[in-house]
Amino acid sequence: MTDGPTIHLAVALDGAGWHPAAWREHDAHPTELLTASYWRDLVLEAERGLLDFVTIEDSLGLQSTRFDGPDERVDQVRGRLDAVLIAARVAPLTSHIGLVPTATLTHTEPFHISKSIATLDYASEGRAGWRAQVSRPAENSHFGRRASRPFTLADYETPEAQAVIAESFDEAADYVEVVRRLWDSWEDDAEIRDVATGRFVDREKLHYIDFEGRWFSVRGPSIVPRPPQGQPLVTVLAHATVPYRLGARAADVVYVTPRDETDAAAIVAEVRREQEAAGRAAETVHVFGDLVVFLDESAAAARDRKARLDDAAGEELRGDAVVFTGTPVELADLLLAWRRAGLSGFRLRPGVAPRDLTAISRGLAPELAARGAFRRGYEADTLRGLLGLPRPANRYAARA
Amino acid sequence: MSKPIKQVHLAAHFPGVNNTTVWSDPAAGSHIEFASFRHFAQTAERGKFDFFFLAEGLRLREQNGLMYDLDVVGRPDTFTVLAALAAVTDHIGLTGTINSTFNEPYEVARQFASLDHLSGGRTAWNVVTSWDAFTGENFRRGGYLPQEERYARAKAFLAAALVLFDSWTGDEIVADQESGQFLRRPLPGAFEHRDAYFDISGHFNVPRGPQGRPVIFQAGDSDEGREFAASSADAIFTGHSTLEAGQAFYTDVKGRLARYGRARESLLVLPAATFVLGDTDAEAAELAHEVRLAQVSGQTAIRFLEQLWNRDLSDHDPDGPLPAVDPVVGENTIARGRASVRMFRDPVAVARQWRALAEAKNLTSRELIIEVTGRQTFVGSAATVAGAINDLVQADASDGFILVPHVTPGGLDSFVDTVVPLLQERGVYRTEYEGTTLRDHLGLPPLGAPTQAGERGQAAG
Numbered sequence: 100m101t102d103g104p105t106i107h108l109a110v111a112l113d114g115a116g117w118h119p120a121a122w123r124e125h126d127a128h129p130t131e132l133l134t135a136s137y138w139r140d141l142v143l144e145a146e147r148g149l150l151d152f153v154t155i156e157d158s159l160g161l162q163s164t165r166f167d168g169p170d171e172r173v174d175q176v177r178g179r180l181d182a183v184l185i186a187a188r189v190a191p192l193t194s195h196i197g198l199v200p201t202a203t204l205t206h207t208e209p210f211h212i213s214k215s216i217a218t219l220d221y222a223s224e225g226r227a228g229w230r231a232q233v234s235r236p237a238e239n240s241h242f243g244r245r246a247s248r249p250f251t252l253a254d255y256e257t258p259e260a261q262a263v264i265a266e267s268f269d270e271a272a273d274y275v276e277v278v279r280r281l282w283d284s285w286e287d288d289a290e291i292r293d294v295a296t297g298r299f300v301d302r303e304k305l306h307y308i309d310f311e312g313r314w315f316s317v318r319g320p321s322i323v324p325r326p327p328q329g330q331p332l333v334t335v336l337a338h339a340t341v342p343y344r345l346g347a348r349a350a351d352v353v354y355v356t357p358r359d360e361t362d363a364a365a366i367v368a369e370v371r372r373e374q375e376a377a378g379r380a381a382e383t384v385h386v387f388g389d390l391v392v393f394l395d396e397s398a399a400a401a402r403d404r405k406a407r408l409d410d411a412a413g414e415e416l417r418g419d420a421v422v423f424t425g426t427p428v429e430l431a432d433l434l435l436a437w438r439r440a441g442l443s444g445f446r447l448r449p450g451v452a453p454r455d456l457t458a459i460s461r462g463l464a465p466e467l468a469a470r471g472a473f474r475r476g477y478e479a480d481t482l483r484g485l486l487g488l489p490r491p492a493n494r495y496a497a498r499a
Numbered sequence: 500m501s502k503p504i505k506q507v508h509l510a511a512h513f514p515g516v517n518n519t520t521v522w523s524d525p526a527a528g529s530h531i532e533f534a535s536f537r538h539f540a541q542t543a544e545r546g547k548f549d550f551f552f553l554a555e556g557l558r559l560r561e562q563n564g565l566m567y568d569l570d571v572v573g574r575p576d577t578f579t580v581l582a583a584l585a586a587v588t589d590h591i592g593l594t595g596t597i598n599s600t601f602n603e604p605y606e607v608a609r610q611f612a613s614l615d616h617l618s619g620g621r622t623a624w625n626v627v628t629s630w631d632a633f634t635g636e637n638f639r640r641g642g643y644l645p646q647e648e649r650y651a652r653a654k655a656f657l658a659a660a661l662v663l664f665d666s667w668t669g670d671e672i673v674a675d676q677e678s679g680q681f682l683r684r685p686l687p688g689a690f691e692h693r694d695a696y697f698d699i700s701g702h703f704n705v706p707r708g709p710q711g712r713p714v715i716f717q718a719g720d721s722d723e724g725r726e727f728a729a730s731s732a733d734a735i736f737t738g739h740s741t742l743e744a745g746q747a748f749y750t751d752v753k754g755r756l757a758r759y760g761r762a763r764e765s766l767l768v769l770p771a772a773t774f775v776l777g778d779t780d781a782e783a784a785e786l787a788h789e790v791r792l793a794q795v796s797g798q799t800a801i802r803f804l805e806q807l808w809n810r811d812l813s814d815h816d817p818d819g820p821l822p823a824v825d826p827v828v829g830e831n832t833i834a835r836g837r838a839s840v841r842m843f844r845d846p847v848a849v850a851r852q853w854r855a856l857a858e859a860k861n862l863t864s865r866e867l868i869i870e871v872t873g874r875q876t877f878v879g880s881a882a883t884v885a886g887a888i889n890d891l892v893q894a895d896a897s898d899g900f901i902l903v904p905h906v907t908p909g910g911l912d913s914f915v916d917t918v919v920p921l922l923q924e925r926g927v928y929r930t931e932y933e934g935t936t937l938r939d940h941l942g943l944p945p946l947g948a949p950t951q952a953g954e955r956g957q958a959a960g
Binding site: 133 | 565575578585605606618638639672703705
């Protein structure tokens with residue numbers, strides 16, 4: 100038993116798993132990826148493992164091996180369902196696990212996203228979150244409202260591309276601000292149902308948010324009363340300074356992709372500096388490490404399985420996050436080492452769902468619990484509660 | 500030759516944010532907690548209803564510059580609630596109102612196609628339009644739409660969404676684990692749509708849903724709205740629930756279908772209807788009057804008068820006669836975020852009618868409002884109500900009704916328990932769901948796959 104701090108665990112769900120050939124495994128369900136029961140079973144498995152939450156990937160364009168638009172491949176999963184709606188579909192069938200769908204903010208309305216996540220919070224009784232995602236420029240033509248400025252990964256470092264990126268993330272910060280204000284635009288006790296005076300609400304407790312920014316103005320209030328958690332969880336995935344800054348300014352959880360323990364410490368330090376610069380030093384901002392995982396009873400078996408998948412895919416799996424192959428015990432060792440580097444949790448991306456998800460829920464989670472580093476039962480009813488985040492005061496409520 | 504007996508269609512409208520809903524009733528529950536939606540939808544499914552219906556409003560209403568506080572305020576996001584309801588129901592259709600002005604086709608099509616998968620083919624889209632700058636203040640695109648263009652944009656929006664729904668034909672995913680071929684062809688979902696409002700192209704990323712596309716509903720009553728329904732909708736909502744008005748509307752709308760090469764059965768006419776049940780007709784009538792009193796308090800009556808008079812009448816006595824002054828003509832500046840005020844095309848003439856009625860019947864302002872607004876469609880014993888519903892359907896005043904109970908969430912319970920069995924006994928209402936999709940429930944034939952991407956599969960298109 101260690102007396103060290105405990106670890107938060109999330110799992111990232113995406114199609115048949117994070118390996119492009121995952122759908123070809125004998126225990127994959129490639130024809131069921133668009134069914135409710137497929138997603139229900141995955142989330143119930145994660146809940147069985149007592150995980151903090153699941154994220155659900157999404158995008159406003161087809162999955163692709165290319166950054167700048169769809170590719171011509173026919174050997175990988177293409178097509179998906181709206182992640183917020185998957186989360187809502189699963190919410191009534193689960194009871195403790197957090198549900199954190201991805202929703203793109205570049206072309207959508209903050210008013211709509213605010214009310215959909217608030218409604219997910221009602222449907223799940225306080226377990227909703229949001230992974231805020233900036234759109235890829237190739238998705239612009241699906242909306243036709245912005246000049247198309249697609250650039251390739253090769254152009255990524257050019258000043259033009261960097262300017263577009265910086266602007267997208269500034270817009271994202273404004274967007275999250277609007278979403279958060281709308282969540283607070285009703286005070287908790289705004290609904291009074293006062294039969295004597297005939298008033299359903301106390302209008303003094305409904306607030307305009309009057310946000311005016313470069314990209315949009317939003318008046319408010321929301322049409323949805325303040326959600327059960329007050330502020331549902333906001334999360335972002337970040338790989339560089341500009342998105343770290345967004346996370347530090349706006350999020351409750353930042354997912355990062357360190358190469359090793361030293362890198363993890365450096366990234367955490369950078370996020371903390373940005374957090375301080377944003378005036379949020381006193382608030383809890385979790386920094387989670389993202390890893391793609393292949394878990395088996397022996398390290399060799401995990402390596403072999405991953406190699407077999409690479410062969411099927413025709414190339415080695417590479418991506419933004421470290422790819423781990425090994426046993427749940429070995430992964431536990433690694434997570435605890437990275438935990439000591441300052442990460443407070445991990446978002447694990449199963450190489451193959453449900454197989455690696457099951458190894459997380461039935462192998463890794465009990466292993467960490469045996470070492471005193473993970474829960475043995477759900478200790479809170481809300482997602483914020485599981486993450487040790489208080490229910491925040493409403494920014495518009497009159498101070499007593 | 501006798502006319503064939505029609506089957507009655509029933510649907511359930513979750514009580515809304517207007518004075519029909521009696522939130523002060525001791526039995527009234529939450530309008531936002533999921534348990535209320537679950538109870539309501541499951542009750543409707545127990546009654547073998549075609550669908551559950553959810554309205555939408557994107558700005559809290561205001562009157563005299565203040566947020567309106569006399570009715571229920573607050574509601575959930577349409578798509579999210581419907582997706583959650585798909586988890587706790589098995590058969591009932593899930594109809595959501597989604598605005599075509601403050602959304603983009605790509606995102607709306609994604610959400611409906613996703614919902615159709617997640618519900619096993621049970622979704623419908625009530626396409627509404629709005630144009631007002633007041634609602635637009637909540638959106639990045641603002642209130643840019645001239646009122647006269649709202650149907651033009653709605654038609655363009657729907658056309659663009661249909662292109663997206665049909666961008667996948669349904670045979671793309673082969674998922675052959677042996678050969679490693681997931682897609683039959685590369686680059687699925689290719690689409691392109693250009694008109695005065697949209698210029699979009701690329702690849703749609705949600706494969707074709709079980710129904711092909713959601714069932715399309717239309718709710719406008721204007722000439723343009725009727726024409727829009729005749730050209731593009733599978734069902735139309737109306738307020739015409741009496742015999743004469745219903746028959747006139749029914750004949751008019753069905754008569755427009757031939758122009759678009761459509762059969763009369765391809766568009767259902769479904770008026771909204773309220774009801775009060777009692778053990779006897781007399782008891783129901785008494786209850787109905789009590790409900791009306793609860794729906795129209797003195798304060799609510801004043802607010803109604805203001806909506807027509809288009810001026811502040813806060814000092815007016817609801818228990819006295821109607822205001823002596825005439826309504827202010829022109830844009831309604833008193834009541835905002837309320838579609839109903841647009842229905843007062845000639846407020847001075849309406850005020851004149853109301854005065855004449857009040858004088859003839861010796862009514863106070865409040866009594867007049869009780870008389871002229873929102874009287875229940877069906878009042879009586881279960882047998883009386885079942886008979887009235889069936890008579891209206893058989894007389895072609897409608898194809899069925901969308902019931903709007905006045906209490907959340909239990910207001911449908913008694914109807915399902917007492918009226919539905921009587922309709923079943925008459926052989927005019929299903930005893931079990933026969934199909935799985937909402938199209939099945941509505942008697943609409945399945946849509947074929949589009950012959951090629953971007954082309955509609957229905958000849959009617």
